[in-house]
Structure formats: C-alpha cells, structure tokens
Amino acid sequence: MGRHVVLGAGPVGSAIASDLLGRGENVTVVTRSGGGPEGADRVRADVADAPALSAIAEGADVIYNALNPADYNAWPTTWPPLAASILTAAEHSGAVVAVVDNLYPFGPVDVPMSAALPDRPSSIKGTIRMKMWQDLLAAAESGRITSAVAVRGSDYVGAGPSLHSLLAYARISQGKRAFIPADLDAPHTWTNPADAGRLLVNAALDEGAHGRYWMVPSAPATSVRGIADQAATIAGWPPVKLSHLPSAAVRGAGLFNSMAKATLEMAYQFHRPFLIDASETAARFGGAFTPLDESLRQNLADAGYPMGGVSRPGEEELAS
Structure with missing residues (x-):
C-alpha cells in the first residue's frame, strides 16, 4: 500500500x-x-x-x-x-x-x-x-x-460545474433563450x-x-449547440434556443465582472474547433472514456436538475 x-x-x-x-x-x-x-x-x-x-x-x-x-x-x-x-x-x-x-x-x-x-x-x-x-x-x-x-x-463535463451548468441550464430548462460566448457549432472536446x-x-x-x-481520452467532439441539445433531451426540457453572445458584450461585462474579464484571453478556445488527440494515451493505458450522455447525466444531477429519462449506471467505451 x-x-x-x-x-x-x-x-x-x-x-x-x-x-x-x-x-x-x-x-x-x-x-x-x-x-x-x-x-x-x-x-x-x-x-x-x-x-x-x-x-x-x-x-x-x-x-x-x-x-x-x-x-x-x-x-x-x-x-x-x-x-x-x-x-x-x-x-x-x-x-x-x-x-x-x-x-x-x-x-x-x-x-x-x-x-x-x-x-x-x-x-x-x-x-x-x-x-x-x-x-x-x-x-x-x-x-x-x-x-x-x-x-x-x-x-470538463460531469460531476461539478461546467460551461452549461453555469451559463445555460437555468434558461434552457425553462425554454428560454441562452446567450453563450462561443461559436455554437464548432466541434469541441x-x-x-x-x-x-x-x-x-x-x-x-x-x-x-x-x-x-x-x-485524457474523451468522448467524440460535439459543439456547444450539440451538447445543449443532448442535455435537454436527457432532462426532458423544451427545444433549446441558443444565441451567440458577441465578444464586445463579454468585454463590456468584464468592466463590472472580474470573472468575465479573466476569461477574455481564453475566448479563442470557444471560437474555433477545439479538439484533443489521445491516441498515444490509448496505446499505453487504453482509451476508455465516459460517454457524453452519462457525463451530462452526472452534470445535471450535480446541478440539481431532475431528469426526464431513467439514469443509467456509468459505462465506458473505447475511443475510436
């Protein structure tokens, strides 16, 4: 030991x-x-x-x-x-x-x-x-x-806070439009x-x-829109309505909100494809990862949202 x-x-x-x-x-x-x-x-x-x-x-x-x-x-x-x-x-x-x-x-x-x-x-x-x-x-x-x-x-998406639990869940769970500072359709790991x-x-x-x-081996990439749609399906929410929040608005928020100001220099991560290649890790340690729907179930549960479907136990797949 x-x-x-x-x-x-x-x-x-x-x-x-x-x-x-x-x-x-x-x-x-x-x-x-x-x-x-x-x-x-x-x-x-x-x-x-x-x-x-x-x-x-x-x-x-x-x-x-x-x-x-x-x-x-x-x-x-x-x-x-x-x-x-x-x-x-x-x-x-x-x-x-x-x-x-x-x-x-x-x-x-x-x-x-x-x-x-x-x-x-x-x-x-x-x-x-x-x-x-x-x-x-x-x-x-x-x-x-x-x-x-x-x-x-x-x-990260799973137990603990995420971009969606912080910015989107409160609105999309009620069928309201959420404004996200990201390219909504760029693939993201x-x-x-x-x-x-x-x-x-x-x-x-x-x-x-x-x-x-x-x-870290991770689920196949999907966009911000895709992950929000998937979360809504799991939770039984209305169809998702998302809009891009312009960078100028984030900069304006940064004048009053220190967290918004601090994230500005990292904004590039959400305005282009943002992907990781874990093939070398998979060759040595195996490519097991938690499927995205299970990660979202964990995230929703951690954020306190009831889910419309039956929660499945954790499972793993091999990254392709």
Missing part, C-alpha cells in the same frame, strides 16, 4: 482520491476546508504553507496537484507560492509529483492537440501553467525531485473529470510514463 497526498477536492481531485481508495491505497486529501471523499484522511491546510505541506507529505509516494484557484485574475499571485510549496514538499519527501494540467499552454492551434505539439501559450494563464510544468521537469532533471507526470484534458483522475493515477503508478504529460 502506497501513501498518496491529493491537493484539492474538486471534481478531479475527488476522482483521484476515490480511485486510489478503490485500489486500497492510503490517501490524504489536503484542502482549506478539510473536505474530500469519505475514507480519505482529510486535512485542513494552506497548500502555499511549504513547511506545513512538507510535514503532511512526509513519507508520501505521490503528491497530486489537483488545485485550481478560482480567481482567474489572481493566478499570477496565487499560483507561484502554491507551485513552490509543492516542489519543496516533493523535494523533502521524495514523492512523485502528478499534475492535473490543462490545455492553456498550447495556445490557439488549428489541429487536434497532442503531446507532439509544442507549448506556445497566448495568454497569461497559459504561460503560468507552462512555467509550472517546465519547473517540475527541470527539478526532476536536476535530481531535486524524483519525477513528475501530468494529464491534460479539455473542458469535452472531458469527464473522473476520466482525468483515473488516468493521472495510472500514469503516476507507471514509472515509465513519467517525465511527460498524457492527453
């Missing part, structure tokens, strides 16, 4: 902890609130406190970074101390660092994203995430830490957080997989 320290108890962090518990591993979850799945040792702490985190991580085999600071505007000040603290804890404990990464470092691209593409971020947030990953790789290369591994998935968590555990436990990131 290994000792695993999971930082964060959001949808992916909880999935990591639950997967490890299902394997019979010793799991400690660290959050500010003391939350986390039942069965884990739940510790309340500030991850940015390096001495405290190092004490918690003493004897750990793997430290999982599943943090996601909520205030996008504050990333330049919130991420560096968190990342430095994690590095210190890994250096003292000898633990592998396993990271829940995202697609921001790629920047705008016109092809499906894979590990073959270089990181060329066009945003502050993408540059921050790229530097965090580069710092981990450099620390492993110099021998400061044992090793590092990461996974990269697309926008959607990732289930449980799939990301399971892959990260598999990669962390596979020493030969370290030193790089792995793309």
Whole structure:
C-alpha cells in the first residue's frame, strides 16, 4: 500500500482520491476546508504553507496537484507560492509529483492537440501553467525531485460545474433563450473529470510514463449547440434556443465582472474547433472514456436538475 497526498477536492481531485481508495491505497486529501471523499484522511491546510505541506507529505509516494484557484485574475499571485510549496514538499519527501494540467499552454492551434505539439501559450494563464510544468521537469532533471507526470484534458463535463451548468441550464430548462460566448457549432472536446483522475493515477503508478504529460481520452467532439441539445433531451426540457453572445458584450461585462474579464484571453478556445488527440494515451493505458450522455447525466444531477429519462449506471467505451 502506497501513501498518496491529493491537493484539492474538486471534481478531479475527488476522482483521484476515490480511485486510489478503490485500489486500497492510503490517501490524504489536503484542502482549506478539510473536505474530500469519505475514507480519505482529510486535512485542513494552506497548500502555499511549504513547511506545513512538507510535514503532511512526509513519507508520501505521490503528491497530486489537483488545485485550481478560482480567481482567474489572481493566478499570477496565487499560483507561484502554491507551485513552490509543492516542489519543496516533493523535494523533502521524495514523492512523485502528478499534475492535473490543462490545455492553456498550447495556445490557439488549428489541429487536434497532442503531446507532439509544442507549448506556445497566448495568454497569461497559459504561460503560468507552462512555467509550472517546465519547473517540475527541470527539478526532476536536476535530481531535486524524483519525477513528475501530468494529464491534460479539455473542458470538463460531469460531476461539478461546467460551461452549461453555469451559463445555460437555468434558461434552457425553462425554454428560454441562452446567450453563450462561443461559436455554437464548432466541434469541441469535452472531458469527464473522473476520466482525468483515473488516468493521472495510472500514469503516476507507471514509472515509465513519467517525465511527460498524457492527453485524457474523451468522448467524440460535439459543439456547444450539440451538447445543449443532448442535455435537454436527457432532462426532458423544451427545444433549446441558443444565441451567440458577441465578444464586445463579454468585454463590456468584464468592466463590472472580474470573472468575465479573466476569461477574455481564453475566448479563442470557444471560437474555433477545439479538439484533443489521445491516441498515444490509448496505446499505453487504453482509451476508455465516459460517454457524453452519462457525463451530462452526472452534470445535471450535480446541478440539481431532475431528469426526464431513467439514469443509467456509468459505462465506458473505447475511443475510436
């Protein structure tokens, strides 16, 4: 039995902890609130406190970074101390660092994203995430830490909030028109957080997989309109009415809303095809993913919406 320290108890962090518990591993979850799945040792702490985190991580085999600071505007000040603290804890404990990464470092691209593409971020947030990953790789290369591994998935649909639960469900559930800041018909990959968590555990436990990131196998891409229509069918809602919210309106909202302002530099992700290629991951770990309809059922249930159909248990398919 290994000792695993999971930082964060959001949808992916909880999935990591639950997967490890299902394997019979010793799991400690660290959050500010003391939350986390039942069965884990739940510790309340500030991850940015390096001495405290190092004490918690003493004897750990793997430290999982599943943090996601909520205030996008504050990333330049919130991420560096968190990342430095994690590095210190890994250096003292000898633990592998396993990271829940995202697609921001790629920047705008016109092809499906894979590990073959270089990181060329066009945003502050993408540059921050790229530097965090580069710092981990450099620390492993110099021998400061044992090793590092990461996974990269697309926008999450499943347990926890999503673009649709935040922007659309409240209106389309009532037959009202929803205004979305996106190309409504551009194909987009959607990732289930449980799939990301399971892959990260598999990669962390596979020493030969370290030193790089792995793309998360995800359901076949569909558009914002397609996913909204599918959610409405599952929930038994009226036909969906969507309209594109112009970028100028989002910029205007950013004058009064810090979250709207912070998302502006990432808007490119929803104005062109946004696809991932997980074929390399499938070759090593298998291409299992949660079907999109099941992910939407989880998302609807988590958001508190009753469903018109009978919910099916979770199932997996192989990505083609």
